[in-house]
Amino acid sequence: MGRRATTRRIGIADVALKAGVSHATVSRVMNGNFTVDPTIAERVRAAATELNYQPNPVGRSLALGKTDTIGIVVPDLSNPTFQAILRGLSMAAAQDGYRVLIADSSEVSSEEAILAGEARRRCDGLVLCAPRMADAELEELAPSLQPMVLINRTTVDTHTPSLMVDYGQGIRELAEHLVGLGHTRLAFLAGPARSASNGLRLAGLAKFTAAHPGIELQMLDGGSTFEAGHQSVDAVLASGATGILAFNDLVAMGLLSGLHERGVRVPEDMSVTGFDDIPFARYTTPTLTTAAVPITELGQQAWHRMRDLIRNIPSDEAAGGPTVFEPKLEVRSSSGAAPGTA
Amino acid sequence: MGRRATTRRIGIADVALKAGVSHATVSRVMNGNFTVDPTIAERVRAAATELNYQPNPVGRSLALGKTDTIGIVVPDLSNPTFQAILRGLSMAAAQDGYRVLIADSSEVSSEEAILAGEARRRCDGLVLCAPRMADAELEELAPSLQPMVLINRTTVDTHTPSLMVDYGQGIRELAEHLVGLGHTRLAFLAGPARSASNGLRLAGLAKFTAAHPGIELQMLDGGSTFEAGHQSVDAVLASGATGILAFNDLVAMGLLSGLHERGVRVPEDMSVTGFDDIPFARYTTPTLTTAAVPITELGQQAWHRMRDLIRNIPSDEAAGGPTVFEPKLEVRSSSGAAPGTA
DNA sequence: GAATTGTGAGAAAGCGTTTTCTCGGAGCGT
DNA sequence: ACGCTCCGAGAAAACGCTTTCTCACAATTC
CATH class of the missing domain: 1.10.260.40 (lambda repressor-like DNA-binding domains)
Structure with missing residues (x-):
């Protein structure tokens, strides 16, 4: 005892x-x-x-069979995207008297499953951001994690709400934007190879190239961090591209910084775009053209879905497939007319 | 039942x-x-x-009288400083099999006390970041929150470990740095009036002015955000100062952005310094001179203190007062020789 | 005035564990 | 062979709460 x-x-x-x-x-x-x-x-x-x-909440929880707490699994708490999701989730949940337990899998996909299970058992529900987890594993795990809300993933079973960002559409719009400015040689600074959202971007770009046969689009290896962007300066310059689509804002900022060091002017010599529209994107020099994802709102939505799940267990009005967030093109000053254009 | x-x-x-x-x-x-x-x-x-x-962890917790969870109360989860503390804490705690429950008080100091109490009851310990809470209230609350670790606050009772950042020393070093570069007219873009850490900075600056009678130091109202920095461009320009000490990196970045829009060159026309050395500081244009606070490490330390508290209840080796983290001057390219200097 | 309903509070049964207590039985020494 | 110790496993209490069950007592009705 x-x-x-x-x-x-x-x-x-x-x-x-x-x-x-x-x-x-x-x-x-x-x-x-x-x-x-x-x-x-x-x-x-x-x-x-x-x-x-x-x-004592523990005694209470035991008797009531609920903890008034939800868990969230994120791959990396240092990533502004997940910070924003966490914030939106936490604030929204707090409004309804719920707390948030966090589990950071440190990008280790094998940890994701274990952490998810542990977190779930301590909580009334789980918000899962597991971009690296294999589809099969997710599918297998899903039943034991209910009620659950997925971020940027889906399961075949329909009663797991899913919140998706249409990265494909967003990156396409950015590419179109650059083309509209006269750029004909583009380069995509790709994210982590096994990232689900990177896959969506690639799919979007495939559609883009199909629609624009005259435009050259190179694929450059990158990553998802400042450092990755900073280190890819050479590759970017070597590519000869004048319009650079970075995987996300962090990479774009790293690149911007590297280009500045090299004396490359943005946007006069080269245009750079990000993705996400993290708060910092407004304050870079030059300010960053990007695709705005309402990430905090996404976190908030995640809670609302979860709340529906927790409250009316039978009701399943969200069966209409995943909720898709459309990124919004945010033109700032890091993108401009292609060099040599009137 | x-x-x-x-x-x-x-x-x-x-x-x-x-x-x-x-x-x-x-x-x-x-x-x-x-x-x-x-x-x-x-x-x-x-x-x-x-x-x-x-x-079932709840049943287990009830029987064992412990939850393997610690709580953290932060005033604002959108602030990179608290994000970093949370991350350091969460990672370190995870190493030892503990989880973190978050409570965001949204800068509402009246909420802090309630949230702290609720979080504490659900957890085995509490890390409290409550910069706005009145001293008296903190003192009154402290006993009921044990075991607790304080960030940037202290209590009179000695058995509450406290982790402090020496903001006074940091801002002083930044000021000295600017003076060393030939600046004679400085301005401090202050943070929120009731912020404890702002108070520490002011105290440090008081020492600075005492030691440097010949140097002018103006106090400008600011805030703690990008927007605050961005909006204070006019006040900064009007001040005639050439060396600007921003409350933190965010403010500095906002200011940098605003100055760029006005065509003011940094550091040629004006030097700007931040505080904290958030990850982004390395990638601004120009890169930001700042005082580096090992925030993630601070979060980690918070866990270690907490762990000691939880494990050996009697042992009290940390009675040697608060642990003080000394910011480290990080000279980058946003600070340079004062205009008109050889 | 006796039977019936209603009301409010205590007793007790969970919720799912851990841990003490207890006890049957095996092993050992004399 | 008897008694003692030791060991392993089940019974039961405890953790702190909620909620059903139950019952005493008062208030109503015929």
Whole structure:
């Protein structure tokens, strides 16, 4: 049995004793059950405040079968995208009296499954961002994680809400934007190879090239970080491209920084675009043209889906497939007319 | 009693039944208690894996009196500083099998106390970042939140570990750095008035001015965000100062961006410094001179202190006052010789 | 005035674990 | 062979709460 090392925290029993009633009555009073004589209720309340009684949430959770907590699994907490999702989720959940437990898988996909399971068991639901997890594993895991909301992933079973960002469309719009500025030689600074969202971008770009046979589009290896962008300066310059589509804003910023060091002017000599529209994108020099993803809102939506799942267990109005967020082209000053254009 | 709406999750009882033993034995096996006949242990393990049994952490927590979870209260999850603390904390705690529950007070200091209490009750300990909370309230709250680790705050009672950043020293070094570059007219773009860390910076600057009677230092109202920095361009230009000490990197970046729009060259016409050395500081244009605070490490340290608190309840080796982190001057290219200097 | 309904509060049964207590039985010494 | 110790496993209590069940007592009705 649990040994409480220190002086026992004061519990419902202490209040009951002090008020001269039973535990049950104290519980009823604390939960606003009105089948209690006002006189007694007052006495209980007085005792509770006097003892500064605070119900133990663990006992409560055990009895109620719920924890008022949801978990979120993210691959990397240092990534602004996941920070924003977490923030949106946390704020929205807090509005409804729920807390958020975080689990950072550190990009280790084997950890994702374990962390997800552990987090789920401690919580009433799970928001899963697992971009690297294999489809098969996700599919297998999904049933045991319900209720769950997926970010940028889907399962075949329809009752797992899914929030997707249309990266393909976004990157396409950015490419079109560059073409509209007269660029004919483009390069895509790709993200991590096994990233699901990178795959979506590639698919979008495939459509783009199909629609624009005259435009050259090179694929450059990159990554998802500042450093990756910074280190790819040479490759970018060697490519001869004048319009660069970076995997995301971080990469674009790294690239911007590297180009500045090399004396390459943006956008006069070269145009650079990001993706995500993280808060910093507005304040780079030059300010960054990007595709804005309403990430915080996405986190918020994740909570709303989760809330629906938790509340009306039978209702399944979200069966209309994944909710898709369309990125919005955000033209700033890192993109401009191609060199040699009037 | 708790009604389980859906089909009951499989519990210890199911395993016991299948293995033909008692709950107790299953528990013993699951916890690696070796006073169990290996034959039976194997049988139990087989039953457990076959049923895919996963112990319910809530029941476990109730029995054990611990949750293997710690809480962190932050004033604003969109602030990179707190994101970094959270990350360091979360990663370090995960190493030891602990999880992190987050509570964002949204800068509402009245919320801080309530959130802190709620989080604490659900967890084994609390890391508190409450820069706006009144000293008296903190002092009053502290006993009920133990074990607790404070960030950038202290209590009079000595057994609450405290992690402090020496903002005063950091801002002083930045100011000295600017003076060393020949600047004689400086301005400090202050942070939120009630912020504890802003107070520390002001104290540091007071020492600075005392030591440098010949140097002019103006105090400008600012804030703690990009926007604040961006909006203070006019005030900065009007001040006539050539060396600007921004409250933090965010403000510095906003200012940098605003100055660029106005055609003011940095560092040729004006030097700008930040504070914190957030990851982005390396990639601004120009790269930002700042005082580096090892924030992630601070989060990590917070966990280590917490771990000590949780493990050896009596031991109190940390009684040597708060741990102070000294910011390290990080000279980059946003600071340079004062205009008109050889 | 006796039977019936209603009301409010205590007793007790969970929720799912861990751990103490207890006890049957095997092993050993005399 | 008897008694003692030791060991392994089941019974049961405990963790702190919620909620059903139950029952005493008061209030109504015929």
